[in-house]
Amino acid sequence: QVQLVQSGAEVKQPGASVKVSCKASGYTFTNYYIHWVRQAPGQGLEWMGINNPSGDSTIYAQKFQGRVTMTKDTSTSTFYMELNSLRSDDTAVYYCTRGFCGRTSCYMEVGLYWGQGTLVTVSS
Amino acid sequence: EIVLTQSPGTLSLSPGERATLSCRASESVSSSSLAWYQQRPGQAPRLLIFGASSRATGIPDRFSGSGSGTDFTLIISRLEPEDFAVYYCQQYGSSLLTFGGGTKVDIK
Numbered sequence: 001q002v003q004l005v006q007s008g009a010e011v012k013q014p015g016a017s018v019k020v021s022c023k024a025s026g027y028t029f030t031n032y033y034i035h036w037v038r039q040a041p042g043q044g045l046e047w048m049g050i051n052n053p054s055g056d057s058t059i060y061a062q063k064f065q066g067r068v069t070m071t072k073d074t075s076t077s078t079f080y081m082e083l084n085s086l087r088s089d090d091t092a093v094y095y096c097t098r099g100f101c102g103r104t105s106c107y108m109e110v111g112l113y114w115g116q117g118t119l120v121t122v123s124s
Numbered sequence: 125e126i127v128l129t130q131s132p133g134t135l136s137l138s139p140g141e142r143a144t145l146s147c148r149a150s151e152s153v154s155s156s157s158l159a160w161y162q163q164r165p166g167q168a169p170r171l172l173i174f175g176a177s178s179r180a181t182g183i184p185d186r187f188s189g190s191g192s193g194t195d196f197t198l199i200i201s202r203l204e205p206e207d208f209a210v211y212y213c214q215q216y217g218s219s220l221l222t223f224g225g226g227t228k229v230d231i232k
Contacts, residue, residue, distance in 0.1 A: 035221070037169075045161075045169065045212050045223040059219050062125065095168055107174050109216035110159045114168035 002026040004034075004096050004115035011121045012086050019082040020118045022096030029077040030054040032099060033108045036070065036081045038092040039117075046092075050109070051079055086122045093117040126150055126215050128224035136232040143200040145227045147213035152193045157217035160189055160198045163226075164209045172211075173198065203229070 007021040022034060035050040049060035051070040058070045069082045079096060095118075097111035127150040137143055147158065156176035161169040171180045173189035176196055186201040200207055208231050213224040 037223075044226045045163075045214075047214070047221040047223060050221070061220060097168075107216075109157070109221055110171055110174045110214070111161070111169060112171045112180060117168055 002098070002113045004098060004113055006094075006096060006115040006118045009119040009121070011123065013124055014087055014122055016086050016122075017082060017084045018086060018120050019080055020094050020096075020120070022079040022081070022115050024077045024079065024098070029072075029074060034070075034072075034079045034096050034098055035109070035111070037095045037097055037111065039095070040089065040092040043092075048081070048094075053079070083120075086120075088122050091120065091122045093119050125220045126153065126218055126222050128213055128215055128222055130211075130213060130224035130227045132227060133225075134228045134230060136230055137203055138232045139203050139205055141203050143198075143203055143207070143229055145198040145200075145211055145229075147191075147196040147198070147224050149194040149196075149215060153196075153215045154217035156192050157215060158189075158191070158196050159214045159216065160187075161212045161214065162207075162209050163212065164206075169212065200229075 003025045005023045010018050012018050030053045033052050036048040038046050051058050053072050067084050071080045096115040098113045099108040099110050100112040129148045131146045158176045160173040163169045177189045188199045190197050210226045210228045212226045
């Protein structure tokens with residue numbers, strides 16, 4: 001079965017960087033995009049960007065351009081999201097998520113499968 | 125980027141009642157590329173609807189989605205106790221995906 005298992009909670013100081021991992025299993029790693037979504041405490045969902053592992057391309061939300069990097073390690077079937085220059089308002093749960101293919105079409109951008117979430121706390 | 129506005133912000137209803145949730149886009153969403161998610165406290169979001177009106181696997185038929193262009197609707201025909209949660213719409217018709225701000229359905 002498809003599983004996305006994320007790394008554990010992190011506490012960082014303002015100005016630092018954080019790198020969250022998302023280990024994929026149960027499917028062919030390069031067949032599906034992974035995108036990253038975050039949720040600040042008590043707030044809504046915020047899309048951060050998407051990583052296409054087969055073409056090695058990424059698209060980032062404008063808000064995070066220049067501050068986020070999404071990468072992958074094919075040898076370990078793991079995706080990474082690194083966010084730099086952390087601020088207190090980056091405190092959030094960060095999720096990785098993946099789409100699916102039906103009988104006739106693929107829906108790469110919807111989130112059918114989700115990681116368990118990683119809480120990143122930015123505090124001095 | 126496409127901005128999605130959900131209304132109402134909170135919907136207070138009783139079990140068995142019908143819930144109607146709205147999602148309006150700032151510009152037309154191509155190919156009805158709109159999804160709905162349910163999120164319960166402490167859980168990851170759960171995909172309910174994709175393609176504006178197709179239910180994801182395992183989603184009960186009391187959930188239905190409709191709409192096109194800039195106006196989309198999620199209807200829960202008869203609320204069950206487990207349906208009291210927050211609901212988000214998401215558009216994926218452009219390369220920059222966006223979510224709506226959410227509608228909380230709570231118990232009246």
